[in-house]
Amino acid sequence: MSIANLSRDELREQSMIELATMVLEREKKAMNYLDIFNKVAEIKGFSEEEKEAFIAQFYTDLNLDGRFLTLGAGQWGMKVWYPVEQIDEEITAEPKKKKKKKKKVTKAAVEKAIEEEDLTEVPLDFAEEDYDDEDIDLGDDDIADDEFDDEGFDEEDDLSDDDYEDDEDDYEEDDEESK
Known part of the structure; x- marks a missing residue:
């Protein structure tokens, strides 16, 4: 069934989901959610108040109906158009990680850090390497x-x-x- 084959009255009797299916099949590509809704609302002859009343219900119906698939960024298409592997790739596209620039360390900065270091603390490697349990006298x-x-x-x-x-x-x- 297509939009061109139905009369104006028959189109108004169709559910919003059925009309959305017809719109997507006619366009043969994924569309933005609001674009789909506006075409359905135009076919049904909704006023602005009716659009506001039905927009949330239409979104819920799209989510629940198994024929539709969200592609992210507000794009919706027919599930039969996409193989399962392609769906996974589009949904789980990993964001590219930005590389961090390394700071250049100058000799002056290293010397300053050494001067500021607290020399009263015992270095951990000194404490661990130089003593064994056998060296400690526990008394009688x-x-x-x-x-x-x-x-x-x-x-x-x-x-x-x-x-x-x-x-x-x-x-x-x-x-x-x-x-």
Whole structure:
């Protein structure tokens, strides 16, 4: 069906999406959203108030209808016109990165930076390279072990599972007596 084959009344009875399909098929190229809408509004005979009322609905319908494809920058086309690979390329076109210019470093700037450097700090590479864990004397390790002697701890005093079971039995007996 094409716009030329329909009467004015038949065109006004068509939905905006059907008219958009006809407009794009007649133009045979992707078009700007507003251009499509203005042609549809012209065919339907919309007043300015009706255009304002229907423009958002038309955009929603274009998005939801599976026959249309947004190409970015407000351009819309028919999905059947584009192979899947081309769609991915157009949608995911990567922006070109700008190269940063390197600053020229003068000898005077390097010398000034060296002068301003705080010489009281110990360089990290000095601290890491010159010391090993073996070089550090931690003192007498035997003293720490002696402080936590197990004096006064008798293994026989250790509670066994049997002791816990006896306690549970006592609680059960108390519960039965209270009932």
